[in-house]
Amino acid sequence: xxxxxxxxxxxxxxxxxxxxxxxxxxxxxxxxxxxxxxxxxxxxxxxxxxxxxxxxxxxxxxxxxxxxxx
Numbered sequence: 500x501x502x503x504x505x506x507x508x509x510x511x512x513x514x515x516x517x518x519x520x521x522x523x524x525x526x527x528x529x530x531x532x533x534x535x536x537x538x539x540x541x542x543x544x545x546x547x548x549x550x551x552x553x554x555x556x557x558x559x560x561x562x563x564x565x566x567x568x569x
Contacts, residue, residue, distance in 0.1 A: 522544065525544075
């Protein structure tokens with residue numbers, strides 16, 4: 500089980516870089532909160548970028564699909 504957690508942690512570090520690259524206004528703390536909680540991304544995009552809920556959800560869903568992030 501520990502190995503799976505290490506793999507998941509490593510995968511999240513890669514995702515974190517991609518999130519920062521795409522949405523630079525998000526802080527490291529905000530991104531860290533998303534580990535294991537992909538659904539938080541849309542809310543953070545709404546807060547930081549002033550996006551409409553539907554647009555934030557679409558961007559988050561597209562990112563999650565592209566990066567196979569559950």
